[in-house]
Amino acid sequence: MAAVDSTQRTPAFRQVLVEALREEASVWLLVVKTLIAFFLTGWIAMRLALPSPSSAMLTTIIVANRQSGMVLAKSFYRGIGTVVGTLVAIVIVSAFAQQRVLFLLSLSVWIGLCTAGATLYRNFKSYAFVLAGYGTALVAVPVINAPLNVFDSAWARMSEVLLGLLMSGVVSEAVFPARMRDVMRRTGREQFTDFIAFVRGAVGGVVPREAMENAHLRFVRAAVTLEDLRSSVVFEDVETRARSNHLRLFNQRFMATSTSFQSLHHLINRLKRAHRERAAAALIRLYAPLRKGLDGPLGAGLAAQALLPPLVDARKAIDADVVFLRASLADAQDLRDFDTGAALIRRFADELHDYVESAAALQSSRPFPTISAERVRFDRGNDFLGAGIAMARATLTMLALGAFWIQSAWPFGSSAMLLATVFAGLFATAPNPTRTTWIVMLGYLCGMTMAFICLFFILTQVDGFGLMAVCVFPFIAVGLVMMFTPKTASFGLGWAFGLTYLLGLNNIQVFDPAHAINDAIAQIIGLGAAAAAFVVIPPAVGSPWLRRRLMARLRGQVALAANAPLPGLRHRFESVNNDLVSQVVAQTEPGSADSRALIAWALAVHETGRAVIEMRHDMAGRDVPDALRPYLATALDRLARFYTSPDVATYVAARDAVATAISGVFEHDGQAYLLEHLSLIRMALLDSESAVAAYMPDAPLAKEIAHAP
Structure with a gap:
């Protein structure tokens, strides 16, 4: 022995x-x-x-x-x-x-x-x-x-x-x-494979909130780490300097895609909790083609390039399935839920394709002609x-x-x-x-x-x-x-x-x-x-005072989404969010009350802020009736106030303003795209498991996902 x-x-x-x-x-x-x-x-x-x-x-x-x-x-x-x-x-x-x-x-x-x-x-x-x-x-x-x-x-x-x-x-x-270049490339591959594997494993539908929170922290750390490495590797490697903007674009697309992914699964989870089984099942079936599109060996480079054609087919399948699945729903509330989720799935599929495309472009010997030449930045939350x-x-x-x-x-x-x-x-x-x-x-x-x-x-x-x-x-x-x-x-x-x-x-x-x-x-x-x-004079770094200020700054990102100029806003919103979260994470004990509050607020801010930005982009590119604009402006203003200074009064004002805007949209034809964004924002406001639940008044409206008539 x-x-x-x-x-x-x-x-x-x-x-x-x-x-x-x-x-x-x-x-x-x-x-x-x-x-x-x-x-x-x-x-x-x-x-x-x-x-x-x-x-x-x-x-x-x-x-x-x-x-x-x-x-x-x-x-x-x-x-x-x-x-x-x-x-x-x-x-x-x-x-x-x-x-x-x-x-x-x-x-x-x-x-x-x-x-x-x-x-x-x-x-x-x-x-x-x-x-x-x-x-x-x-x-x-x-x-x-x-x-x-x-x-x-x-x-x-x-x-x-x-x-x-x-x-x-x-x-x-x-x-x-x-060489730091090798470390950066390994970090980029790990970011890509971890995210694609998580998305592939989540095609079944419901993702437990704890798993989503842990994934969110991994994604935040991955984004900030990759940017820090890029800022150093440009000094040692000619190729990295030449592709510095593509690296930023790869990272920005990762952050945008992960936010849409989280929003989608929060929506499905809410529908499940509210016993909206038909709408949830239809969205899961609509999401299913992405599973086939992501089949194959994981890794950046040739494997990423091989995923592009299947993802294109998956997007076409999603577009084709929307009509069929929508026709299977008869209830008006189910239809509104499905339309909201379908728009989110399409956005996620488009962003996922762009993210995979940027991963493939980084490993290609020649630049992809479809890769955007837009200059992007990773802004910091100071x-x-x-x-x-x-x-x-x-x-x-x-x-x-x-x-x-x-x-x-x-x-x-x-x-x-x-x-x-x-x-x-x-x-x-x-x-x-x-x-x-x-x-x-x-x-x-x-x-x-x-x-x-x-x-x-x-x-x-x-x-x-x-x-x-x-x-x-x-x-x-x-x-x-x-x-x-x-x-x-x-x-x-x-x-x-x-x-x-x-x-x-x-x-x-x-x-x-x-x-x-x-x-x-x-x-x-x-x-x-x-x-x-x-x-x-004690330092601010690591102090509860600074953590509270950083949390307030994080919540204030919704106000930024509602009021800042649109050019470059998506990149600025995502990068500052991730930087703020990484700062607070570094100053909180894992598993503590502060850490749980941070993650809850981060998820709420990411989801609501992105929905606000997408709605503003759609409003800027389309004709919005003048009679509807005051309702939308009021909803955006109330949302910004609530996230900036959260309490019961500002919560109720934001919730009611969004409901009023939804009612206004019903009165105007051809504005269904606004309903998709507003419904997503309203569902997030009524999520009893999110950070905003602490400010809900004790009323039946706060206990389930409610919809404007």
Whole structure:
């Protein structure tokens, strides 16, 4: 028996060991690549006699990443931030060369603005804002007593940073490059296969609400992840840059198709709950041809292209079946339900075909002639009040340290300000910036301790760049290993920063223990000030207050659908919805009450908002009787008010306004298309399992799917 147990355990142990060794090897490969860039940059900087080679070397640590695309993307935005920060530093120094108070005030406000900008983005664009802020400080603060040297300081700063970025990019591309392109393609295939498989499995009709909610979260994450990858891969891959708009279009079509899919199944589920079996069964039969259209191997590329002809046939079959199935229904209410669902099925079939077509086009060697050339964007849902809080925190922190520096005439006050500037901006968007800053500060202290030992007990005994590199290698390698290990990343970041900064490697090395100790104390005080600022003015990220604001913004998307200009509205609505949901999901515990409320509201907003947008598009392309327009405008206005400020009164007003508009449509011939949209909106308002159920008054009308006479 023992032998059997051992045999059973061996494969698992071997698998765990292989996975551990593979992960350890990937970490050390990244460490080696970073160290090559680190020392190569230092050697070139010293050969060029740059003022601070250590700044160039530190840049290689900051932009280090496993994937080449990430390195290039981060380098690109760091370069932009450095250039902007340098130019602003020249302006500030030129304007307030003799006014220290105004100098510090303008610098603090600028850093606050950059910190606010960093909170509005969740990719490397935010890094450009952070760099523009503390890059200004790195150029301007050291020359506060010698303003005429600002041009030399600016040139040196730009040269050092750009050299570090260049070397990081070259090494990342030349030494065992890891391509983000492969990750993006795999993510796109997984998005496609997951969605098509889910649609194929749902052809039977009713999809449990829990399954739909879980699928919605997967689809949201897939859309946001693909956009984040695309924004990085364009830096490393020519083909991705050429097809960037097609990738956006593929993602936008995915979001639109998934919304129509969810709306369709919510409609069928509501009809089932309301015992409208005939209408529900007819819609399920009408939906059935899509099952045949989706048969075949799953995957993007040739498999996607092979799905196109069957989907065309499926759309034709649906059009043919509509007449037959509608004729099988005699009840007027069943007919209205069927017409609403049939219009939704047709919309879904068209969008599904377009989505599959875009998937096939991405893998084709030649662009599809039918693919739209429309420029699409992935808009983000940003909270400007939260950005204002981040701005106030960074500005006040800089002002407090600046005031202390002026009053105390502390020789090392500039070091404290620089460190506070860096980390106040760098961690402004972190979920728990106070804890992160304290961990980084502990790592920074350990790194500076190691730097002190290396500098004064080892480097004093050697000469030449080669021996210097050999001596520094074990100290910096330890920090990099921790930095590239997820559990110790923050500590390792502080270690690598503190070690590199205090070493201050240069052509002519200065060994001054007193200066090093005082500089280290100043840096720790700067880090402590940044951590204290996050305590005094807590960040909005992760707070219940911000979650409530994001939820309100999500509900407000219905108002956007009702009032915003139509050009590009579909893309804007879908992308902002997905971005807002992904933000709140990241800040809520899975399965919690907040998470369930988020998903419920997200489904309601997606369904109602899309119905409103489609109705407005149809209204814009057709002649709507003047007598009917006031009813439609009132319905849209009441819907926007309810979703913006939900309560019983606004719910009743929206429900009644939609019912009134439906009654008005019955009085005008040739407006059946409006009835389809309005009926879908009304059913969503009367769904007892949706988020809006909490605002339904205790009346029979709220207990079932009701229809206007």
